[in-house]
Structures are given as C-alpha cells and as structure tokens.
Amino acid sequence: MNLSIDSETQKRIDGVRKLGESQIRPVGLEADRLGRPTPADHPFFDLLLEIGMGRSRWVGEEPAEDSDTAGPRVGNSRNMLCISEEMSYWDRGVAVSFPGPGLGEPPLISMGTADQKARFLGPFLEPDRPRWGSFAMTEPGAGSDVAAIASSARKDGGDWILNGAKSFAANASRADWIVVWATVDPSLGREGHRAFVVERGTPGLGDFVVERKMGLKAYESTSFTLRDCRVPGANLIGGEEHYARRAGFKGAMRSFNATRPLVAIMAVGIGRAALDEALAFARENNLLGDARIRDRLERIRRRLRVARLLCWRAAWLADHGRPNIVEASMSKAVAPNVALEAASLGMELLGEVGGRGDHLIEKLFRDVKAMDIVEGTGQVQRIVMARHLVQLPRD
C-alpha cells in the first residue's frame, strides 16, 4: 500500500502549478469576467502547444490491429488523475478548453480502427496548430437517458445521412471533428446506436450555438444540428463489423466509465481551491479562532481527502484491469457534492464579500455545480451502483 503522491508525480504537479498560477487561472478569470469562451486564436493555446500539451494520449501506430489482444498491462491513470486535479485546481473550465481530442478520444481509442486512429488522432500527435476534437451524445430530449437519443443515421450507398440536434458538446464549434452518436433505429435502444466522426465543414453540420453558462465559461458548450449531413462510411467508428458484434452501447459506456474518476477528481481540484481560498480569507479576517468555523473547514478537508481516495482507488483498479464500475461511480457520486460544499462554505465565510461577484470563491461556486451533472449525474451514478449492489432492473 502506498497512499502518497510520489516525488516524480509531485514534480509534474508542481509544473502544472506554475502554469496554473501564471496562465490557467488568469485565463479562466478573464473568460469569466468577459463572459465568453477563450477564443480559439488566443495566444494561451499556442503556448500550450509549445510546451508539449494539446496532444493525443494515443501512442501512434500499434503493432496489433485489435487492442483486445494486448496482454495485461498496468496502466497509469493514477498519475493522470493527480495532474488533472491540479489543472482543475487552477481552473477546470480552462482545463477543458485545452486543445486536444477531448472526450472524442476514448471512443476512438477503444473502438476505432487503425485507420481511424491514424486519420483522426494522428494530427494530434505533433499538431501544427491548436486543434480540438469534440464529443456529442446529449440531445435536447435525451441526456441521462442515453438510450433515448433520437438523432438518426440512415445508410445511403457507402455513406451515412445524419439528422438531429445535439446539445452542450464541449469545444464543438472549433473542433476538427465531432464524435456524434446517432441511432439507426430508435426501437432498438442502445443496440441501434452508432458513433460517427463528423468532420468540420461537412455540409449539413451547422447552427452552432455557444451556450451561456452559470460557470465554466472558459470553454464552449455548444449545441448544433445535423441536417441531411452526409458522412462517409469510413467515419463510422469501428466499422460495421464492430456493431454487428453488438458492442455499440458497451463501447460508449466503457469510455464513460474510464472517465468517471477523472471527472470526479476535477471536482476535488475545484474543492481544494475553494478550501485554500476560504482558509486564507478566514485567516486574514481573524475567523479561525471560532470553533464552528474550524469544524466546518475540518469537514471540508476530510471529505476532500475521502473523495480523492475514492478517485485514486477507482483509477488504481482500472490500472490493474480490475472491475471498477461501482468504485468509479462512487467517486463520481461523492466528489462533486463535496466540492460544492467546499465552495459554498467558502461563500459563507466571505459573507457579503461573496455577494459582490468578483471573488475567486464565487466563481468556483458557480463552476463546481456542473460536476454533478456532466459524465452522468449524481443520480445516474447511484443507479449504476444500485444495478450492481441490488440488481436494480433497467426497466
């Protein structure tokens, strides 16, 4: 057992911290003040590329076509968690705005053919300019109930014709491509789902609306429509054989599952920022002599530590190829509420200063609520857990 952060990871955390102080937080505060996503041509993104960020996790050409044949190998998502937490500490919205394939990457890596990986992730290996990928599952009429998505995919010769509307997809309007989920037959539920890579500029892809959000303003959450949008057959992720094996929905679930502790730990980062700020404010204002305030701060640190350990454990299990569905959902069910409590307590300590709307804690308070909504709401996490704990039927 080892429940410490090793010095090598700590060094990387310290690196993020430097970037966080000098860049990430100021860029986030700027976006929040101006009430707009950081523009794609912002020099911050060029700087990120220069220092080696904005790239794909995909390692390039693989020896074997089928990733399933790879032997057991101990992954290292735990380190990624530590880095991700630190990014969110400085600004979670900015972290999502980073160039890179984003949430479109996991389905491409887990389901994509070698050719698709090379075509869509290849440009992210040594990107010539800031590039983004995007992921669009949610629709105006279907969020948690993923099976109910209504965007349709109809085969037309070698192509597919997509129609429908998608909501809240991160970085969609600036993306080189968007992984779009659609159904070939709504009556099939998840069996009917297909994932397509829809490339920028494809006719019929349009009506981009950058939503106005309570917080996390630094990245765009964008809604768009697909109107008779023609996508080549080669852009169906995994190819038709993949869906013939009826793995379509499982693929989607697998990618979410890998993401849960990663998203949960972002909440820990936000919560930790709130705790540090709250503690500093309370010290400056001589509030720490009050046992009531100490008790509440103590609770926040304790719950943040718990939340972090839950995330670490879920990632550790995944790294060893062990089932982690309950643990991953648990981390995601717990961490966002802990972080909200941290930010909310911070606001209380600020008192009327919190009402001004110009304090970092106030921003964190607005940012953090999304964490219990994205990547499966808190309720959805409990449903997933209950399926395992008490065989809750899917009905």
Next chain:
Amino acid sequence: MIDFELGDELELVRETARDFAEDHLRPALRDHEAAQSVGDSTLDAFRNIGFETLEWPETLGGSQLGALARCVVSEELAAGDAGAALAIDPLGPALYPLLEFGGIETLRELGAPLLHAPGSRAWLVWNGEGTRNRIERSAAGVTGTIAWVPASRVDLLVFLDEEGGFAVSEGIEHAPLRGSGLRAAGASELTLVKAPVRAEWSDASGAATALARCRLVIAALLVGVMRESAEYSRRYALDRVAFGKPIAHHQALSFLIADMASSVDCARLLVWEAAWRLEAGEDAHEACATAFVEAAEQAMFVTPNGVQILGGHGFMQDYPVEKFMREARALSLMLGGVDAAREAAGRELVSTLGRVALNVEAIG
C-alpha cells in the same frame, strides 16, 4: 506510486479474522449481549490464532504487525460483533500508551500478566479534553468515578491525557451497568478511592501518538459495524417485497443503499490512509483524528438507516440492525468523542499556511 494493495500477508490476516468472526462471533451475537461476555472457547480460539498479540513486539512473542493489520482485523471482528471484539482483546486500546510511553519493558511488566490470566481486561480512559469524568489525583492516589467502561472487570486501567498518563491496577471498584451498545464486552461504572498509581508518564508527544492510534482502532471498529449494517440491510431489501417489487428496487431505497455503500468505503479509506501514514512514519495524528470523525459520522448515517430499511422489524431485537446502531453510537463516544477529534483535526488544519495537502506528498 499510489497503490491500495494490502499484500498477501494482510489478505491472509484479513481472511483469518473474517473466518474467526463468522465462526465465533456473529452466530452468538445475542448470546454475548445477554451474558455480557463471550465464552471461554472463543477466547481460546482468539488467543490460538495469535490475535491477542498482533501488534506486540516479537521479543514478547507477538506478531509485530502494524497499524494497517490492526485496522483490517478490527473491521472484520466488529463486523461480526463489535462488543465481542473488545471482550476478546485483553489489552485493547490500552496497549498504545504502554508501548508509546514505556516500550517493551512496560508492556512486559504491565501488559503481559493479563495474557496469562484469561478473561483479564485492560481499559484505556481518556482523561483529557472532552472527558465527562472527574478524576482527582493526589499524593494519596487516584479518586473519582468513570461513568462507563465496556468491561465487566478491569485489571489495568490506563489514564491518558494530552500530557501523558498513568496506570492503576488496584483499588478499582466495579458496579455493573446494563450498558447501551457493546454489551458483549460487559459494562461497568468504575469507582476509585485513593487508588495507588502503578506507573506514570509525562510525554506529550507519546500521548498524542497513543491517542491517535486509539482513535484509529475505534474508527476501524466503526467501519466493521457499519459495513455489516449496510450489508445486512442490503440483503434484506432484496428479499422484502412492497408495492409489487423488492423494496431495494424502489429508487428511494436503491439510492440510499448506494449511499450507504459509499459511506462504508469513505470511512475505510480514511482509516487505511491514516494507518498507512503511521506505518510509513509520517505524521499521522491529524489523519487518525480525521478518520475517527469520518467513521463516526458515516456510522451514524449508515446504522440508523440500516434499521430504517428493515422498517418495524429493524426496531425489533430479532434482527441485529438495532444492535449495530447502538454499537456505532457507543464506540464513537470514546476518547473524548467526536468533537474532541474534530477539534484536534481542525486546529491542525488552521495552523496550515498556504496550500492544504490532502495526502502525503513527494515521497520516494
């Protein structure tokens, strides 16, 4: 690198403890309560496994395992019967001040004799911030009343406070009590009238470590109690049908059951984290206090809900869930209670300047 693996040795220890609890503790849980003691055969079995001296130094014939082993074993035993877990452990939390203050020699002198007289018990009385007992010390000895100890006999009483401690082994009068939780360990009020002091220590740092380790053991016991409550009620909810389906499949209960499972894991993870710190030689006082608070809070969420899930049946003593609720409450009254631990952790926190480190950083 972050790693949650217990390792083969501890897995074996855990399995052994689990088997012992299944065989000897859980089946007799109501008998233990009624008798306010466990049977001799259970005491023998426990001793034969070597659990009495799990953390004792090898020179005294112990296994010299660390805090993590203790936590793993405590959880398993308490999942069987938390009261019995106290009853079968002669030294209990009193082990830590003896070890911290006096080391092997003190343990040999004060602790070892208890092992040779089966049924003997030591108990640790917290005598610092948060205690409700009034204990007076004078040249003539120790005088005062201890409102409750979970024991029907006490052969060695160790008092611990922020500055150090002292031990008494004579002049302890017992008045039996009914007890609230943990009845299997017995329940007594103790009265001392000028009881002679057998040993005393002045060592604030040793006292802090002893207190931390005591808190950690209680926290581990709480984890065991709440785990069993969550598990028992989860199984019940799958069997019990209301409004046409198992009650577990009504979302209000399925979410509650999921949250109870989270609570148990939350508490356990903090216990393990604190135990890991102790073993790694890291500063662990705050972590142990924090683990205690978390365990107490989560246990008071889980165990009353364990009763709730069984409805009226949960309130009846035909089912064990009401016992789990009493035991969770009783355990978390110890060592100055939850507020004292909260205060300790809170004071440590507000003395932090700059960033708060949630875990130990930059090792290895």
